[in-house]
Amino acid sequence: xxxxxxxxxxxxxxxxxxxxxxxxxxxxxxxxxxxxxxxxxxxxxxxxxxxxxxxxxxxxxxxxxxxxxxxxxxxxxxxxxxxxxxxxxxxxxxxxxxxxxxxxxxxxxxxxxxxxxxxxxxxxxxxxxxxxxxxxxxxxxxxxxxxxxxxxxxxxxxxxxxxxxxxxxxxxxxxxxxxxxxxxxxxxxxxxxxxxxxxxxxxxxxxxxxxxxxxxxxxxxxxxxxxxxxxxxxxxxxxxxxxxxxxxxxxxxxxxxxxxxxxxxxxxxxxxxxxxxxxxxxxxxxxxxxxxxxxxxxxxxxxxxxxxxxxxxxxxxxxxxxxxxxxxxxxxxxxxxx
Amino acid sequence: xxxxxxxxxxxxxxxxxxxxxxxxxxxxxxxxxxxxxxxxxxxxxxxxxxxxxxxxxxxxxxxxxxxxxxxxxxxxxxxxxxxxxxxxxxxxxxxxxxxxxxxxxxxxxxxxxxxxxxxxxxxxxxxxxxxxxxxxxxxxxxxxxxxxxxxxxxxxxxxxxxxxxxxxxxxxxxxxxxxxxxxxxxxxxxxxxxxxxxxxxxxxxxxxxxxxxxxxxxxxxxxxxxxxxxxxxxxxxxxxxxxxxxxxxxxxxxxxxxxxxxxxxxxxxxxxxxxxxxxxxxxxxxxxxxxxxxxxxxxxxxxxxxxxxxxxxxxxxxxxxxxxxxxxxxxxxxxxxxxxxxxxxxxxxxxxxxxxxxxxxxxxxxxxxxxxxxxxxxxxxxxxxxxxxxxxxxxxxxxxxxxxxxxxxxxxxxxxxxxxxxxxxxxxxxxxxxxxxxxxxxxxxxxxxxxxxxxxxxxxxxxxxxxxxxxxxxxxxxxxxxxxxxxxxxxxxxxxxxxxxxxxxxxxxxxxxxxxxxxxxxxxxxxxxxxxxxxxxxxxxxxxxxxxxxxxxxxxxxxxxxxxxxxxxxxxxxxxxxxxxxxxxxxxxxxxxxxxxxxxxxxxxxxxxxxxxxxxxxxxx
Numbered sequence: 001x002x003x004x005x006x007x008x009x010x011x012x013x014x015x016x017x018x019x020x021x022x023x024x025x026x027x028x029x030x031x032x033x034x035x036x037x038x039x040x041x042x043x044x045x046x047x048x049x050x051x052x053x054x055x056x057x058x059x060x061x062x063x064x065x066x067x068x069x070x071x072x073x074x075x076x077x078x079x080x081x082x083x084x085x086x087x088x089x090x091x092x093x094x095x096x097x098x099x100x101x102x103x104x105x106x107x108x109x110x111x112x113x114x115x116x117x118x119x120x121x122x123x124x125x126x127x128x129x130x131x132x133x134x135x136x137x138x139x140x141x142x143x144x145x146x147x148x149x150x151x152x153x154x155x156x157x158x159x160x161x162x163x164x165x166x167x168x169x170x171x172x173x174x175x176x177x178x179x180x181x182x183x184x185x186x187x188x189x190x191x192x193x194x195x196x197x198x199x200x201x202x203x204x205x206x207x208x209x210x211x212x213x214x215x216x217x218x219x220x221x222x223x224x225x226x227x228x229x230x231x232x233x234x235x236x237x238x239x240x241x242x243x244x245x246x247x248x249x250x251x252x253x254x255x256x257x258x259x260x261x262x263x264x265x266x267x268x269x270x271x272x273x274x275x276x277x278x279x280x281x282x283x284x285x286x287x288x289x290x291x292x293x294x295x296x297x298x299x300x301x302x303x304x305x306x307x308x309x310x311x312x313x314x315x316x317x318x319x320x321x322x323x324x325x326x327x328x329x330x331x332x333x334x335x336x337x338x
Numbered sequence: 339x340x341x342x343x344x345x346x347x348x349x350x351x352x353x354x355x356x357x358x359x360x361x362x363x364x365x366x367x368x369x370x371x372x373x374x375x376x377x378x379x380x381x382x383x384x385x386x387x388x389x390x391x392x393x394x395x396x397x398x399x400x401x402x403x404x405x406x407x408x409x410x411x412x413x414x415x416x417x418x419x420x421x422x423x424x425x426x427x428x429x430x431x432x433x434x435x436x437x438x439x440x441x442x443x444x445x446x447x448x449x450x451x452x453x454x455x456x457x458x459x460x461x462x463x464x465x466x467x468x469x470x471x472x473x474x475x476x477x478x479x480x481x482x483x484x485x486x487x488x489x490x491x492x493x494x495x496x497x498x499x500x501x502x503x504x505x506x507x508x509x510x511x512x513x514x515x516x517x518x519x520x521x522x523x524x525x526x527x528x529x530x531x532x533x534x535x536x537x538x539x540x541x542x543x544x545x546x547x548x549x550x551x552x553x554x555x556x557x558x559x560x561x562x563x564x565x566x567x568x569x570x571x572x573x574x575x576x577x578x579x580x581x582x583x584x585x586x587x588x589x590x591x592x593x594x595x596x597x598x599x600x601x602x603x604x605x606x607x608x609x610x611x612x613x614x615x616x617x618x619x620x621x622x623x624x625x626x627x628x629x630x631x632x633x634x635x636x637x638x639x640x641x642x643x644x645x646x647x648x649x650x651x652x653x654x655x656x657x658x659x660x661x662x663x664x665x666x667x668x669x670x671x672x673x674x675x676x677x678x679x680x681x682x683x684x685x686x687x688x689x690x691x692x693x694x695x696x697x698x699x700x701x702x703x704x705x706x707x708x709x710x711x712x713x714x715x716x717x718x719x720x721x722x723x724x725x726x727x728x729x730x731x732x733x734x735x736x737x738x739x740x741x742x743x744x745x746x747x748x749x750x751x752x753x754x755x756x757x758x759x760x761x762x763x764x765x766x767x768x769x770x771x772x773x774x775x776x777x778x779x780x781x782x783x784x785x786x787x788x789x790x791x792x793x794x795x796x797x798x799x800x801x802x803x804x805x806x807x808x809x810x811x812x813x814x815x816x817x818x819x820x821x822x823x824x825x826x827x828x829x830x831x832x833x834x835x836x837x838x839x840x841x842x843x844x845x846x847x848x849x850x851x852x853x854x855x856x857x858x859x860x861x862x863x864x865x866x867x868x869x870x871x872x873x874x875x876x877x878x879x880x881x882x883x884x885x886x887x888x889x890x891x892x893x894x895x896x897x898x899x900x901x902x903x904x905x906x907x908x909x910x911x912x913x914x915x916x917x918x919x920x921x922x923x924x925x926x927x928x929x930x931x932x933x934x935x936x937x938x939x940x941x942x943x944x945x946x947x948x949x950x951x952x953x954x955x956x957x958x959x
Contacts, residue, residue: 129397234438235433235434235435235438235439236438236439236440236441236442238394238433239431239433239439239501240441241392241394241425242392242394242425242426242430242431242433243425243426243430243431243453243456243504244422244423244424244425244426244427244456245426245452245456246422253444253452254441254444257443257444258441258442258443261443331443332443333442333443333445333488333490334442334488334490
């Protein structure tokens with residue numbers, strides 16, 4: 001099994017490199033095609049035309065596009081993503097300092113989506129054929145049609161503004177200070193031995209991750225429900241009943257693991273989208289993650305950041321897919337052993 | 339006291355406006371240590387009886403009257419928990435599809451252990467030892483290793499052995515075996531049946547053996563109950579029922595099955611098919627009346643009584659004295675194949691598959707090794723062999739669906755082995771294929787009329803009206819009503835769909851039909867209709883056919899010559915009658931011995947192939 005898993009990951013890695021190269025080319029072309037002059041933008045507004053021209057030559061903007069790309073690529077391969085036009089700081093540092101926040105949000109949202117998906121899928125399956133089924137079915141359709149930003153606004157209004165239960169801006173209480181070790185607040189506060197900060201970070205995470213998690217759970221519920229229904233048509237379920245096994249055992253031991261396989265492949269796709277969904281949610285909750293960095297960058301036409309964040313999104317989505325596929329391999333003996 | 343007794347048992351379905359009895363007034367009793375065969379075609383309700391024993395009926399089905407007593411307790415009225423306690427402990431089941439009967443994501447060991455844990459067999463260690471002993475008892479090799487395997491790593495026969503081992507783990511009082519060998523190869527079928535009989539003898543278990551195969555039932559059962567449309571047609575001692583059937587349906591069923599010994603006789607073809615739920619709800623008289631060859635006026639007014647004819651032999655027929663008068667039609671007239679230039683000539687044909695995907699891990703497996711034969715005009719050749727023998731690969735190569743790795747295929751003198759466009763066109767103008775599974779071979783969203791004329795569409799021949807006319811002609815030729823052209827495949831029965839499948843192949847006026855298992859999975863009466871249809875079509879149109887089949891009796895009935903394939907090679911070939919009556923190769927002998935004999939008085943001795951008398955075990959797939 002280990003060998004098969006390594007083969008899969010190795011193959012994925014090679015493929016990912018190709019995909020990343022392709023994405024970087026696309027990003028580069030699109031951003032260069034826009035009517036922005038990076039040289040002018042990186043100089044003070046009172047710069048003369050001659051100064052701008054000199055800057056252009058310095059930045060290599062007079063070179064042909066493929067050559068510009070190769071220069072950019074070689075810098076990137078040496079870990080140099082350029083420096084931000086608006087912040088005058090290295091882009092890599094900006095990305096690595098905001099990425100942990102987004103990962104915390106996304107992972108928690110995925111956990112919430114999975115838990116809700118599992119619970120909802122089992123409930124939907126349980127009520128099949130009863131009078132409750134159409135009502136529950138309608139419920140999931142409603143859930144399915146509400147996007148994450150509406151959930152975010154709704155949660156802010158109800159839980160944050162009306163009930164004052166939970167905070168809904170930022171990542172942590174503004175008065176708290178914590179030395180950065182990993183960038184993950186939940187981990188850093190633990191290392192620093194500051195349960196108060198840990199608590200604050202968790203409180204700040206709940207609403208945004210809940211908004212994302214709820215929005216992405218209905219599809220999981222529905223696929224789990226229909227996979228369970230399919231699995232229950234199988235002979236081995238019927239035969240398990242004929243062996244006198246109880247319904248609970250049949251569900252948990254025989255049906256769920258089989259139904260998990262199609263559900264898992266859907267989750268791979270879903271979690272890619274979920275990661276993209278962090279962008280809007282971060283903006284709504286003023287959560288200082290990758291999404292807010294990206295929105296700022298777009299607003300100020302900060303091309304180096306846009307490029308780097310775009311690639312980061314791409315890397316994260318590819319990693320999520322690899323993780324999900326590895327899980328699939330682990331759960332499915334037919335793929336594991338030939 | 340009898341182990342299982344059905345008294346006046348009816349199961350009804352609330353599908354139509356009023357409930358319809360899918361099982362009606364069923365009476366039988368099964369003594370300890372005996373085997374009762376439930377025989378009938380699909381839709382006869384035999385599996386429904388198995389489900390009634392477990393009280394796991396499909397939705398909308400329920401027991402409407404009568405009782406089913408197991409060891410004195412009524413299974414129908416018993417509380418669900420008490421019944422569940424019996425299942426897997428005192429009442430065990432062996433299913434039809436062994437491969438899908440085991441959970442694909444759990445190992446064999448995990449599944450056996452779960453069952454033993456439920457039976458409260460000691461701790462994990464004793465359960466493991468017990469599991470090894472169980473697998474050993476069903477003659478599986480290296481049982482300890484097998485425990486860590488997943489079902490897909492085992493062959494169908496091995497899976498069935500595992501399931502049989504689990505079924506007998508609790509020394510059950512009753513075993514319900516629902517077509518336990520239908521999905522398996524003929525030689526493995528014989529071994530599995532023997533295994534069930536062996537285990538049954540050791541534990542003194544009563545067996546309810548559900549099968550569509552009257553010949554098999556006559557061999558292994560003590561009593562036979564023939565079901566028709568959920569009603570008892572005939573019930574009596576197995577050999578007696580088989581040797582002297584008293585119900586016309588039993589007789590017709592017997593006569594529609596090709597024989598394995600003696601002179602070929604014609605196949606009796608029952609018209610139409612068993613009444614469905616709708617027809618049953620409107621029926622007043624005997625359910626078989628509409629198809630009965632000796633039907634009288636009083637048959638359609640009231641249901642027939644179950645008449646006692648001999649000790650313990652009963653038939654639900656008022657006119658059972660007419661049954662022996664039903665005779666098989668004349669055997670088909672032999673059409674001498676023209677021995678001029680062969681239509682199809684295959685020499686040294688071979689196919690090697692690369693197995694495994696890794697760069698270093700793959701190995702080459704020879705599916706077909708050096709096959710040679712000629713097919714003449716108007717000649718039917720059968721290829722027999724077990725799954726994995728390479729017979730389907732030969733068929734696929736001949737149709738151009740696989741490229742041979744060695745050898746040549748010549749059609750009408752022209753080499754078509756290298757599949758360039760011209761060769762393919764030549765091949766297609768001569769050869770058409772009829773696929774195995776008519777359900778998936780026909781596009782469910784196209785009307786039959788347009789399906790059968792697909793080949794005209796491909797070549798762009800004719801306009802819509804011309805194609806429809808051609809479709810009508812073909813549909814009439816294969817014996818379907820004209821309105822069938824406007825139906826969709828799901829609206830047809832399995833037999834009708836296979837006719838459509840044949841019509842589609844015939845549309846291109848092929849000289850050669852390649853037919854891969856075209857009657858497997860169909861009922862005997864439907865099979866007889868199709869076999870006779872093929873013979874009639876050959877008389878009328880003239881074509882040659884290569885029939886791939888695992889059913890030796892079908893090949894014996896239909897084919898002029900036969901090739902026996904074993905592990906990719908043709909081990910024996912010749913005129914069908916010669917090969918079957920006087921087999922030379924030991925594998926051919928094994929194959930032939932695995933078929934239950936026509937005469938139940940003949941003792942069935944499937945070959946066991948090994949010196950110490952234990953059964954040989956099939957290779958993992």
